[in-house]
Amino acid sequence: MSDTSIKGDIRAALSNENLRGALGRFADDYLESRQAAYRNKDFNDLRDKIAEIKSRAAGRMEELAERFAAEAARRGAKVFRAETAGQARDYILNLARERGVKTIVKSKSMASEEIHLNRYLAEAGMEVVETDLGEWIIQLCGQRPSHMVLPAIHMTRGQVAGIFSRETGEELPPEISRLVKVARENLRQKFLKAELGISGANIAVAETGTLVMVTNEGNGRLTTTLPPLHVAVVGLEKLVERFIDAVPILEALPRSATSQQLTSYVTMLTGPAPAVDASGSPVQKEMHIVLLNNGRTEMQSDPVFKEALQCIRCASCLNVCPVFQLVGGHVFGYVYTGSIGSVLTAFFNGLENAAEIQSLCLGCQRCKDFCPAKINLPRLINDLRTRIAQQSGLSLPQRLFLKKVLTNRSLFHGLLRAAAVGQKPFVKEGTVRHLPFFLAGQASVRNLPALAEEPLRNWFNRYAAREAEEKAGKGAAREADKRDSKQENNQETRKESKPQSKVESTTENKAGDAAEGAAYRAKTEKEAGRKTGSKARPRAGLFAGCLTDFIYPEIGISMVKVLESTGFEVVFPRGQTCCGYPARQLGAPEVMAEVARQNLAVFEDAGADYILTPCPTCTHALKNIYPELSAGDPALQARAAAMAGKVCDFAELVYRQIKDGTAPGLRLKALNKKVTYHDSCHLKRSLGITLEPRELLKTAGAKLVEMPYADRCCGFGGSYFLKYPELSAQILDQKLDCIRKTGAGLVAVECPGCLMQLRKGLKERGEKAVEARFLAEILADQL
Amino acid sequence: MAVPDLEVAKPGWEAGALYDTFKTNAGIVSARVDRAADNTEAALKIKEIILQTGAKKVVAAPSPLVDSLLPDDLWAAGTGPALHRKDLRRHAPDAGVGISAFDLAIVETGTLVQDATNLDCRLVSTLPPVHVALVPTDRIVPTLQDALELYGRDPDGLPPYLAFISGPSRTADIERVLTIGVHGPSELYIIFIDRPGGETV
Incomplete structure (x- = not known):
């Protein structure tokens, strides 16, 4: 799919009211009904x-496949190991031809869709009938399923009535019960005459050679009962070792997929059961099981992606995905849809088919919380993104920026300062284009804030100098620190005057690397001195x-004020640079590793007890990703882990200090305002912070009103809002609606990305009664 | 097929309490649950259901329980619907009611379990619009896990076709509106029998 075609598809999906209405309602209902099912x-x-x-x-896929094959064969089934989609198709076609099959009934099987079996059999002149109601609707109108569990969720009863009317030659009213009856009557005739039934399976038990099918309509039972010939297409990932292993899967799959305690039917097939032909004479039932590889062993041998084999195809990751809720599986998917779909597609249908799909992931991580197989999908998609970038390469400007600019802190910041000056005549339009988030190369998006006239680092310099004057004489070591940072500041000012001249200055970086070790030792000594002192x-x-x-x-600035008043000394290590996360998102983890090394050295020098960042993505990077990136270098990893141990969220730290009584409590003027709180994706799902910001707001006297779906993404997603502005805007719109429902005049956030996105949305709506502010700002105002 | 020789009872499982909860849970998935003291009462209840549906033709999957409950002369000649126990591939498609016996009932999910290896069991429970399921009251287990543990004890003895049924057939494929009765039965009646094998009608 080309870039322009996916954008066209997104626009078409967004303007499809039926689709959006159905998916949106489902998304809301799903959360509630699923929770009830798990009660x-x-x-x-x-x-x-x-x-x-x-x-x-x-981990033992091959061994279990062999055992399954032997057990099923011992019980009379014929097992065929298909390495490729082509082998599977040929085996089934040949079998059908040999048995003189004319009509085939199918119950829902993703594996058969993956190998495009229907088309192949139909081209050979056979009548292939999908018997799952949703699949039949889709088949009759020549579409693709838009959802793995609910294939026709994008269609209305009116559309279905039209399709069925054409099929039956009878004018049918748009009444669902009537339409279901029509399907029953029509498909019943197919069941009764079919010579072959094709099904999938949800579980394959190696110990007993058993196939387990989870269905609701009864078509699975008919498919495996009426035709004397049954073919089951089963992916190798369906294997489990023991019969009893089926229990937790059967407990979770219906609850997560359709919010049922159990589906109407669970069918366990252990070898062929007796059958009769259409005239009622007993015949030898034939059961063929096609064990499908098609990329699965490749996935299994991949240290990262083998996790995706845990998937039980419940589609909860689709149901909770803010992007899927807007566009559905026709845009966000290939055969397999949504976030898991992009990963499976990469292995089963090729990386090229997965490239566009994975780019639709916002990175909000919501799916991770809901996966009953505990797959870390956000991580898999991230890795997929890296691989695709490595295969197809970054664009030239991206590569230049990431490798030459982002890894050179003074150059990067110099360019930013130059941009801040350069933007002046255009500030009214308010565009930012130069932060690493904005490297997607898109035209500007309106209603974004301008670069600040004075960056925080410069403010902090003045602030620190003033503080130093006030406390002159108290602690010579601290004074030395200040002089250090001032020197660096002067140096930087010099660099800023001629940013271009440094573009090729990679030698400076190497020198920096060499100096790193020395700086670390010096710092350790300095820190030791500080610790022994008062x-x-x-x-x-x-x-x-x-x-x-x-x-x-x-x-x-607000964070500094609040922290100081809670009894902290705050330092701003000047050598700090971008956390590197955006580089990893663009598929350049090595660039992130480089800036990680730089930040690590800088913060080791600072001798901080805690490391705080206002940005949850940065916090996640420093705390969780840096130690991962340095795997393979034990010394570096130990340093990254030591740093990670100090990293925490602002609200987490302040709340803990107050609660523990380890620092003077915040004395705040009562806010007396209705405030609602938006959970940022990384803060909640990467760092697990949900309680602390809310408690701090209450401490400040806010009347906290929860918005519906407070933890649903605002649509910012780093560069996402530039790459897919229409999607981002729609997700933002939903968020603003939720905020509005609370009647609060203030929405508190703890993520600058969310803040930017919410402010942009409020401005565009002309919403004057609601203000979006950062938690630290709200607290600082009440000091 | 006969009820497999599974030892169901465990200390602490009390049939009466299990039945009550089963009834609630199976009711949630739209099954209608009733209880008969013995075969005589069960047969009366079955006749009542058949009359209610107005079925002209009834099919029953032979099993010791079904056979002991439903004699060939259930109705005096010409006074009731035809009852078929043979040649079900021909009779089940246009029968109004299908009757079969089950091996276990699972409280947690309101589920019935049946060794459906015998084709007749499947024909009578998939094709007619109404399915009447018979279960001895002492064959109720609390959870799905309990049921699978019973069958899992003897992996070699697993029946080729083991069926779990929770309520009637259903779909939500059009506009996510729950609709009962697609390919399978739209009505499922479950009759528990406290003392099966007693007197027949």
């Missing part, structure tokens, strides 16, 4: 069991992140 089960316990069972099975206040090192440093310095 008597411990979801986390269940997903632990499934992850264990499926990962164990995936230590009045805990020291918080501020890692600003690009958005706060260069666009929203007031956030950082």
Whole structure:
């Protein structure tokens, strides 16, 4: 799919009211009904069991496949190991030809869709009938399923009535019960005459050679009962070792997929059961099981992607995905849809088919919370993104920027400062194009803030100098620190005057690398000295992140004020640069690793007890990704882990200080305002922070009103809002509606990206009664 | 097919309490649950259901329980619908009611379990619009896990076709509106029998 065609598809999907209405309503209902279905089960316990069972099975896939084949064969089934889609298709076609098959009934099978079986059999002159109601609708109108569990969710009863009227030659009213009856009557005739039934399976038990099918309509039972010949197409990932392993899967799959305790039918097939032909004479039932590889062993041998084999195809990752809710599986998917779809497509249908699909992922991580197989889908998609970027390559400007500019802090910041000056005549339009988030190369998006006249780092310099004057004489070591940073500041000013001259200065970086070790040793000694000396206040090192440093310095300033009043000493290590996360998102993890090394050295020098950043993505990067990136270098990893141990969220730290009584409590004027809180994706799902910001708001006297779906993404998603502005805007729109429902005049956030997005949306709506502010700002105002 | 020789009872499982909860849970998935003291009462209830549906033709999958409940002269000649126990591939497609016996009932999910290896069991429970399921009251287990543990004890003895049924056939494929009765029955009646094997009608 080309870039322009996917954008066209997005526009078409967004203007399809039926689709959006159906998907939107489903998304809302799903959360509630799913929760009700799990009321008597411990979801986390269940997903632990499934992850264990499926990962164990995936680890021994070949062994279990052999065992399954032997057991099923011992019970009379014929098992065919198909390495490729082509082999599977040929085997089934030849079998059907040999048996003189004319009509085939199928119950829903993703594996058969994956190998495009229907088209192949139909081209050979056979009548292939999908008997699952949704699949039949889709087949009759020549479409693709838009959802893995609900294939026709994008269609209305009126459209279905039209399709069925054409099929039956009878004018049918748009009444669902009538339409279902028509399907029953028409498909019943097909069942009764079919010579071959094709099904899939949800579980394949190696121990007993059993296939387990989970269905609701009864078509699965008919498919496996009436025709004397049955072919089951089963992907290798369906294997589990023991019969009893089916239990947690059967407990989770219906609850997660359709919010049922159990589906109407669960069918367990262990070898062929007796059959009769259409005239009623007993015949030898034939059962053929096609065990399909088609990329699965490749997935299994991949240290990262083998996790995707744990999937039980419940589609919860689709149901909770903000993007899927807008566009459905026709845009966000190939055969397999949504976030898991992009990963499966890469292995089953080729990386080229997955490239566009994965780019639709916002990175909000919501799917991770809902996966009953505990698959870390956001991580898999991230890795997929990297691989696609490595295969297809970054664009030249992207590569230049990431490798030459982002890894050279003074050059990067110099360019930013130059841009801040250069933007002046255009500030009214308010565009930012130069932060690493904005590298997608798109035209400007309206209603964005301008670069700040004075970045946080410069403000902090003045602030620190003033503080130093006030406390002159108290602690010579600290003074030395200040002089260090001033020197660096002067140096930087010099660089800023001629940014172009540094574009090729890679030698400077190498020198920097060499100096790193020495700086680390010097710092350790210095820190040791500081620790033995009088230590009045805990020291918080501020890692600003690009958005706060260069666009929203007031956030950082507010953090400093609140932290100081809670008894912290705040430092701003000047050598800090971008956390590198955007580079990883663009598929250049090596660039992130490079800036990680730089930031690590800088913060080791700062001797902070805590490291705070206003940006949850930066926090996630420093805390979780840096240690991962340095795997393979034990010394570096130990340093990254030491740093990660100090990294925490602002609200987390302040709340803890107040609660523990380890620092003077915040004395705040009562806010007396209705406030609602928006959970940022990374803050909630990468860092698990949900309680602390809310408690702090209450401490400030806010009347906290929860908005519906507070943890649903605002649509910012880093560069996403530039890459897919229409999608981002729609997701934002939903968020603003939720905010509005609370009647709150203030929405608090703890992420500068969310802040930018919400402010943009409020401005575009002309919403004057609601203001979006950063938590630290709200608190600082009440000091 | 006969009820497999599974030892169901465990200490602490009390049939009466299990039945009550089963009834609630199966009701949630639209099954209608009733209980008969013995075969005589069960047969009366079955006749009532058949009359209610107005079925002209009834099919029953032979099993010791079904056979003991439904004699050939269930109705005096010409006074009731035809009852077929043979040649079901021919009779089931246009029968109004299908009757079969089940091996287990699962409280947690309101589910019935049947060794459906015998083709007749499947024909009478898939093709007619009404399905009447008979279960001895002492064959109720609390959870799906309990049921699978019973069958899993003897992996070699697993029946070729093991069926789990929870309520009637259903779909939500058009506009996500729940609609009962697609390819399988639209009505499922479950009759528990406290003392099966007693007197027949």
